[in-house]
Amino acid sequence: MSQKIALPLMAALSLVTFVGAASGDGHADKAMKGAIEARQDQMQLFGYSMGILGGMAKGETDYDSAKATAAATNLAALAKLDRSILWVEGSIQGEVEGTRAKATIWSDSAGFEKAAMDMEAGADALASAAGTDLDALRGAMGAAGKACGACHDDYRGPRN
Amino acid sequence: MSQKIALPLMAALSLVTFVGAASGDGHADKAMKGAIEARQDQMQLFGYSMGILGGMAKGETDYDSAKATAAATNLAALAKLDRSILWVEGSIQGEVEGTRAKATIWSDSAGFEKAAMDMEAGADALASAAGTDLDALRGAMGAAGKACGACHDDYRGPRN
Numbered sequence: 001m002s003q004k005i006a007l008p009l010m011a012a013l014s015l016v017t018f019v020g021a022a023s024g025d026g027h028a029d030k031a032m033k034g035a036i037e038a039r040q041d042q043m044q045l046f047g048y049s050m051g052i053l054g055g056m057a058k059g060e061t062d063y064d065s066a067k068a069t070a071a072a073t074n075l076a077a078l079a080k081l082d083r084s085i086l087w088v089e090g091s092i093q094g095e096v097e098g099t100r101a102k103a104t105i106w107s108d109s110a111g112f113e114k115a116a117m118d119m120e121a122g123a124d125a126l127a128s129a130a131g132t133d134l135d136a137l138r139g140a141m142g143a144a145g146k147a148c149g150a151c152h153d154d155y156r157g158p159r160n
Numbered sequence: 161m162s163q164k165i166a167l168p169l170m171a172a173l174s175l176v177t178f179v180g181a182a183s184g185d186g187h188a189d190k191a192m193k194g195a196i197e198a199r200q201d202q203m204q205l206f207g208y209s210m211g212i213l214g215g216m217a218k219g220e221t222d223y224d225s226a227k228a229t230a231a232a233t234n235l236a237a238l239a240k241l242d243r244s245i246l247w248v249e250g251s252i253q254g255e256v257e258g259t260r261a262k263a264t265i266w267s268d269s270a271g272f273e274k275a276a277m278d279m280e281a282g283a284d285a286l287a288s289a290a291g292t293d294l295d296a297l298r299g300a301m302g303a304a305g306k307a308c309g310a311c312h313d314d315y316r317g318p319r320n
Binding site: 009013034035037038041042044045048049051052054057058066067070071073074077078080081082084085138139141142145 | 169173194195197198201202204205208209211212214217218226227230231233234237238240241242244245298299301302305
């Protein structure tokens with residue numbers, strides 16, 4: 001590694017420490033905690049987009065085509081995040097703290113992948129429809145919401 | 161809206177309430193709080209990816225091409241989330257609780273957009289390089305980390 005690269009890299013690495021990333025310190029438990037928090041951040045961002053879209057669908061906020069598109073487009077991008085670093089082996093409710101992830105996510109990985117792909121498809125359809133008009137938004141919310149709920153039903157354990 | 165659409169829509173809307181989305185209830189303060197939390201979730205997800213990559217760059221964890229690609233690809237996707245629903249007008253440090261966003265994000269919106277585009281470009285370069293080998297990862301981390309730091313320096317206020 002040349003000196004030319006080393007200086008900005010040092011700056012980048014100091015930033016990594018600064019942002020308090022939970023992984024990368026060689027401790028498996030911290031890496032697992034980081035993965036659990038990361039997927040919960042992802043879920044909260046799903047909820048943020050769905051909240052904006054749901055407010056419009058329910059008529060609590062005015063329909064805004066640009067805002068609906070932004071929310072649904074973000075949802076679709078978030079749904080496609082690589083799952084391999086989020087759903088790490090062993091991060092199971094009852095085995096580690098702070099998660100409601102069922103063991104079936106890993107023991108039935110094909111089913112979980114199918115549920116996740118349904119969510120991706122639902123979010124893509126919502127991203128295509130949300131900016132058209134309120135009826136189109138409402139129509140596409142059904143499938144997306146169903147995909148969210150189906151995965152929660154099958155792969156999320158009870159509240160502690 | 162036909163009855164055929166109405167039933168899944170109802171299910172979707174009940175989910176929106178269930179996931180506790182902060183927006184869509186007609187209260188501007190809750191919408192602003194939701195936006196602040198959403199961009200902080202995004203930042204934490206940036207940090208999660210950078211933590212994985214930084215651990216490898218520092219030699220604290222073994223270099224893993226697939227994992228590096230997953231982390232950097234997620235970073236690049238997250239960097240491209242539509243900012244209009246995250247950086248909402250008025251969500252400024254000192255004016256509302258729970259944010260360190262400077263007023264200059266809005267008063268110097270062209271500068272903020274430039275900083276954000278630099279971050280997108282840095283994350284894209286990292287996504288392209290991360291899976292090649294450890295030296296390529298280290299090289300690309302410099303530019304990405306610099307983009308993170310530059311935006312924090314200019315547009316993030318002090319800790320409270």
